[in-house]
Amino acid sequence: MHVLSLFLSAIFFFLFLASTISITPTTSQPPALRRIHHRDLSVDYYSKKCPQLENLVGSITSQRFKEVPISAPATIRLFFHDCFVEGCDGSILIETKKGSKKLAERDAYENKELREEGFESINKAKALVESHCPSLVSCSDILAIAARDFIHLAGGPYYQVKKGRWDGKRSTATNVPPNIPRSNSTVDQLIKLFASKGLTVEELVVLSGSHTIGFAHCKNFVGRLYNFKGSKQPDPTLDPRLLKELRMSCPFYGGSTGVVLPLDATTPFVFDNGYFTGLGSKMAFLESDQAIFLDPRTKPIVLEMARDKQRFLKAYGGTMDKMGSIGVKRGKKHGEIRTDCRVFL
Ligand code: HEM
Known part of the structure; x- marks a missing residue:
């Protein structure tokens, strides 16, 4: 089909979609990341603790992809925004406490357009994983697996996800702006940010x-x-x-x-x-x-x-595998294994 007509039909489809898609309010916070440490993570991290983990997450992602396909880009972007702020530690998933003036990452301006469908996918996967492997699997690992699943379901590559991330104990909106690129960022700014x-x-x-x-x-x-x-x-x-x-x-x-x-x-x-x-x-x-x-x-x-x-x-x-290793946290001093991805323990 001609590119333009394909584009036009896509536009009409999305104008329609726009009226049905809910756009999630989100949040943010800043940097201070540790360097990437691949050695902290391993593909078989849960092979004894929760051997069925990837199947459990996979059952949710494939169902979501069928029923709510927008969950795919939503979750991939969610993973990016998690990893670039405080490292891949699930801090993006934390909800601001009711009545609190201290906003969590997901409520930062830069995260306002992260779709609810991404958060929902992770919360559903977490609930299923908790019912089989309680208090054993971090939200940040579930997010990494789900992002990979959605990439693959959409026709992208399949890669092994290294695991062993702990969830972070901080989620602060003010940390977000310096760490998330803008739609009008210059190449200089992008190169510097990614290098950081x-x-x-x-x-x-x-x-x-x-x-x-x-x-x-x-x-x-x-x-x-x-x-x-x-x-x-x-x-x-x-x-x-x-x-x-x-x-x-x-x-x-x-x-x-x-x-x-x-x-x-x-x-x-x-x-x-x-x-x-x-x-x-x-x-x-x-x-x-x-x-x-x-x-x-x-x-x-x-x-x-x-x-x-x-x-x-x-x-x-x-490269996604490498991005997934940014600023990973290990151990009780820096992290926790949440039971509900939306709230700290
Ligand atoms: C290089 C700098 C980047 C900039 C400036 C940027 C900016 C943006 C912007 C402005 C949007 C549209 C958001 C909206 O209007 O709803 C978007 C969407 C998206 N971005 Fe990026 N992005 C960048 C890199 C990345 C990276 C590294 C990833 C993943 C690893 C990513 C994944 C996505 C996805 C999947 C969407 C579509 C989200 C959806 O439909 O819900 N982006 N990005």
Whole structure:
């Protein structure tokens, strides 16, 4: 099918979806991460304590993927936002105490658009795991397994998840802003942020390939449509046909805040390298996505991923595994094994 008509049908579908999808209020907090320690984690960590763990989580993720497919991008993004703030420690899953002025991570501005479907998937998986292996498995490990499951269910790579994370004992909204990239972050800012988590420029590009599935709200790219950087003109790096379509869905005034559009306009439901091929055709929605195509440090990697789907899928599995090792916590001094992912013990 012609790319544009595919895109148009996707738009109508998502306008419809937007009215039904609930957008989760979320939170945040800051950095101070330990360096990545792969040695802290192992694939067979629960092989004696809870040998059926991956099957239990898998039964929830496959059911959710069938019934609520939006859970896939929602959970993948949730994992990213967990790992980049305080490390992969499930701190994103904590709910702010009723009446408390001290907001938890998930209620930070940067996390407002994390979808409820991601949190629900983890809470359901945790409830099932608790019924078989009480107080043994951390929420952060369940999140890591669920993210991998959803990537695979959507057509992406399968990789072994290393486990052994403990859940963090802190979740503070003010820690979030310096650790989560923005839709208009520059390549310099992205490279610095990812480097601060121990991730290379290539890994930044590969992980951005997560935008091969999932959606973005108008507010995250409307700045490119009408008055780009105060020029009163649209972003010249945006395809003119795409610009027209985006303006229809995202008016300058009076648009619905619930409207979402697919980040990969060509194959929005499939975990493939369509995101990278789209970047080359000026089809990126987010300024940060377009920026990695334009910058000479990142462009060759984008082109390579666009050229070779298998290369991307292989690199993606390994890089997600590495991201999952950021700032892991072990032991009672730094962590706990929660029984309910939403509250500290
Ligand atoms: C490189 C810097 C990145 C920036 C600036 C960025 C920014 C964004 C923004 C603005 C959205 C749209 C949110 C919305 O409007 O609802 C989004 C969606 C998404 N991001 Fe990223 N992101 C980045 C990297 C990543 C990484 C590393 C991952 C995963 C490892 C990821 C996974 C996702 C997914 C799956 C979605 C779709 C979420 C959904 O549909 O619910 N992103 N991102």
